[in-house]
Amino acid sequence: MMKVFNILILSVLIILTNAKAQLKIVTTYPYIASITQEIVKDKAKVDFLAAGNLDPHFVVPKPSLAVKLRNADLLIINGAQLEIGWLPPLLDQANNAKIRPSASGFLDLSQYVRLIEKPENVSRAMGDVHPEGNPHFHLDPYNIPILSDAITTKLCKLEPENCSYYQENNKLFKSKWNEKLKQWNSALEKLKGTKVIEYHKLYDYFINRYGLVLSGAIEPLPGIPPTGKHLENLIEIIKTQNVKLIMQDVYHPLKPAQFLNQKTGIKYIVIPHDVGAVPEAKDIFSLFDEIVKRLTNE
Ligand SMILES: [Zn+2]
Incomplete structure (x- = not known):
């Protein structure tokens, strides 16, 4: 009887551990999802909100996107106001305390890079959609490892038990990236x-x-x-x-x-x-x- 009971406890523990392993990550843009995927591999579910072939400033806040946010454990955004026109209403609809901007399940990548073209004095009223500086920093390939480090650090905080796995994947990702950088650099010379x-x-x-x-x-x-x-x-x-x-x-x-x-x-x-x-x-x-x-x- 005791044996059966132990097996039962063990099964419950395994189920709980597996359930915990399925961290649900939502990113605003596909490029962030791709970097994140390189780090988590099969340890988490990664999804994104905006289609990569549309204007990143003006995403249609469809209800299906709020549903993705409602179930997320971690939200990773580009930031620097790129999402300001469409993400706030979705966050309101999703009503998920875990991924609020002040919560631990939120990461703003723009905090980790140096923004260029910060205007001296600008208001969005003039129509400028870059009031904090240029938000398209991911198109400098040298910023990508900085972003993958920020994502890894966040994942380690949320899941200390998987931290070494994420760090190892990030290391491999960055060494692959550095090899590609050499190719791109010489081609673009x-x-x-x-x-x-x-x-x-x-x-x-x-x-x-x-x-x-x-x-x-x-x-x-x-x-x-x-x-x-x-x-x-x-x-x-x-x-x-x-x-x-x-x-x-x-x-x-x-x-x-x-x-x-x-x-x-x-x-x-x-x-x-x-x-x-x-x-x-x-x-x-x-x-x-x-x-x-x-x-x-x-
Ligand atoms: Zn822009």
Whole structure:
């Protein structure tokens, strides 16, 4: 009898341990989910909210997203106000105390990197969607290991029993990443000094990292569509400064880039900004592989 009882206790313990192992992590963007997946492997369930091929600033807060948040143990966000337009109402609907911004199940990645382009004085009323500085820091591949460290530290706090496993995976991830960095660095070497224009100020961290020169943006202010006058100014800049390339994202209209191409002959390339932005960008590694490929294949 005692034996049966012991077996029962043991089974309950095993079930409890397994249930605990299934930490539910939700990230706002697919790129964060991909990094997190590299660290947790099969020890947690990782899901994300925003589709990688849509505008990250303006996600439709569908009820299905609130359901994901309701069941989450950990929420990892990009931060720097990238989610400000859509995440707060979802958090209200989800009503999950575990992942509130002040709770232990919340991680804001922007706290770990140095933001560029912090405005001196700006209000969102002007339409600028980057009031705290440029939030697209994940497109500097050197920021990725910083983010994976922050995620690992958070996971270790939530699950000390799995900490060494997460740390080991993070170490492997970073050594793989460093190998890829060498490849990307040497492939991009030839683009140093190339003058570029982008639609949205999405690629600034990447541009700075690889020594490209940003000559302008199709949006006069982040989040504000171009006027005819602004495009005329860009034509002038492209011609006089010999700008070589438009870095176009997947979710803004292609028309202005096509117009500038017709007027000046400048070439444009569609560059993925997140995992899932194009079919080739399947995870954090192939996202950067694809960015480098598209920029250097011409
Ligand atoms: Zn932006």
